[in-house]
Amino acid sequence: MVMLIINNKYLSDGQVMSINLKQLANQCISHVFRSFFVVTLLFGVSAVQANSDTRINQLLANSAIDQTITTPEQHLGYPLGEWHLRHDQINQYLRKLDAQSERTSLDSAGFSAERREQLSLVITSKSNQQNLAQILTQRAKVKQGDESQAPLVIWLAYSIHGDEPSGAHAAMAISHYLTASNDAWVKQLLEQAIVLITPVQNPDGFDRFSTWANNHRGQTLVSDPQHREHKQNWPSGRGNHYWADMNRDWLFLRHDSSQGRVAFFHKWQPHLVGDFHEMGHNRSYFFQPGVPTRVHPLTQDKNQQLTNELANFHRKALDEVKQVYFSKQRFDDFFYGKGSTYPDINGAIGVLFEQASARGQQQHTDSGLLTFSHAIDNQFTTSISSLKGAMALKTKLVDYQRDFYQGKQTKTASKPKGRLVSTKGDSLRLIELASLLEQHQIQFHYLKQTQQHAQHQYLPQDSLFIPVKQPQSDLVKALFDKRTEFEDATFYDVSSWDMSAAFDLASVTNVAISQKQLTDTLAPWSSATEPWRESTVALLIDWQQTGAAMLVSQLHKAKIKVKFASQPFAINTAAGERSFGAGTLQIPVKQPELTSQVLLETVAKLVDKQRLEVVAVTTAMANTNMDLGSDDFKYIAEVKPLLITGRSVSSTESGEIWYYMDKTLGQPLSMINADRLLESDLSRYSHIYIADGSLNHFGDQAASKLERFVKDGGVIVAQKRALRWLDAHNLLDAKPQSTGFYRKLFDTEGLNFNQRSELRAKQSIGGAIVSLDLDLSHPINFGLSSPLSVLKNRPMAFSTVTTPFTLAASYSDNVLKSGYMAKEYQGAFSNQGAIVVERKGKGAVVALSDNLVFRNIWLGSEKIYANALYFMPGGLR
Incomplete structure (x- = not known):
């Protein structure tokens, strides 16, 4: 991008080309620009935007600008967009604006995983700035139906995908304009509204992308779409x-950035949220309302009406700059886990914007040359139209938010009705669920006493009661939605995200519980059922508890040996006989390297953090099955897992495995790119995890190396498409169904050309929840309950499993639990294999048809990865 500042006015690329060279010389332009301009003259105008003018320049040229406010160009030392920005440069600029203007202040949404602070600029009038504390107090009452004449709150949020940078750069320009402009409409805006500007919602991915793009940008710009600048390495900057x-x-809030962002949302309770993205370079520009038939049924009609009224302002603004667009195709408004839809279920209007991406400085597209500066300008244009539209519709936006929460206020009842949920004895999972609800400001209560409903005991230590009557009642419905019928079967993302399935909850609805039986405080935790005596022989920990899997790596680090039970058993305890399931951990008190006292003290410190119930026994004699010294209690060997990474596998699913190993289990995990597999010494590792992918970097040599790894005692844990590669290279006896098999399920006879999209929608599994029937005696399923709900988003099942005792899970007869799945798939998956575990020499292959750690929210099934890690291959012997 080429941009000058002459007489304190921005000049765009097109203007630069029309300026007389002598006039340029008289303006004493910088050496940087002279060099770049000479290159442009030598190599043509493809490096600049051959447009007449931009919206940014038009506004600044016709505005009364406070010259004491630093421009983005003055801050950077070069024109905005000439280089891709780092996150720290943006934060520095926000801090500079904050120091220079009485209109501005800063707010923070916390830090990213790599400790980058997520700053937002708060822009409003001086008087509003002085009353921010009072305004925020009022905003905190919004969910109670108290919508006074406080300022309108508009949140413009950009670049949540790190490789969609035009939004963040536009945010720099809009921040400067709102801070420096003395235009009448801007002054009116800031008197009546608070504008929140969040330039970057994914700092870690943003910096990964900017480094890549800048590293491969030359002095002479290259527009070839296949050029390295436009083709990021693995992983891309999209993710965190x-x-x-x-x-x-x-919705899921598994990551630090998300938690801070949602807290920021509820703190300010905005009326309008603009969510700015990029899409493929051959498209134009999109803004919502989106496809009318693909709106979640819980979203109010008034929400969509207002979204369309706002769209008229975007249409007018883009028409003025001759930018073509579309607004009622391709993108939907269904999944509430996105930035444009989360506001819709929380009393605000969320609007998605999508700009064609240059993914660098410029790219050739089907419609001509697309430049980064053009992309920035479009995002700036719709940012302005969002502000003007919000002001024009201020009364309607305020009324909508007030009406959204009207009548939802909590009313004290002697026996309120609600949803009762249980984590089935797992206290740590209960804490995770409670934390999720708290962050969404959903009201809930703990139990004082055990409740019995539908043959399940809801215990104080594992249960929650969520009242029906509360401000966030719509969000509660969305989180536990189980619908299977839809007006339009096309989904941009998942069609279901039922939290009772994700957390593997026992649940009952429409229950009335006396207020006397409810409390807002979780009971204090005690790790031991009784004091550990000097005569203690062993400590037993039920594997059903989430924290049990987290404990294993900590025990190994402390040099404490631990076993697992390969069968259920019963044993006498101080409280009487007690039954334990397969997978139960046994920590023998007598160990060679530690005294009993040190061991017990160490374990006591570890288990408190994981909220683990520990049972101390004073005898090794069991009442049923095997005694504690039996060979059926197997030592868990120290493990060294490896994750295959690189272009041949899914980065998101690989990242989910990494997250689970790192943040959940606390287990060190090595990662090696697929193209380095042949040069790597696999004997260093105990397990190899392979996420969904084509494995096109793997050849016959890689297959031979992996076969030797398994036969020598290693374990391969692979999922989804990787299974087809394992099958093709004779590393898997069970046969996953081919892609061609699933295509033939759908009858295309008689379909006309316009019915292609309908057929594609049926053939897609965007994300539905299905049921698995588990063999609970199999080590891969220890600690789980059957049936088990999992998220399925790819056609995959085993057609043939001939080896006995290898089928660990099958899809249930009535396979679909919630979401959309074509009838053809439901019939094809029913009773087919879902999880297979095969012995190979001294090792094993664990084959998973689905991703069981989906977005790291599927806490009900993620334990299968720990079972593979700690119980394989020993549990198969």
């Missing part, structure tokens, strides 16, 4: 530190 899509985490 753990390669996760931050725009799919608004």
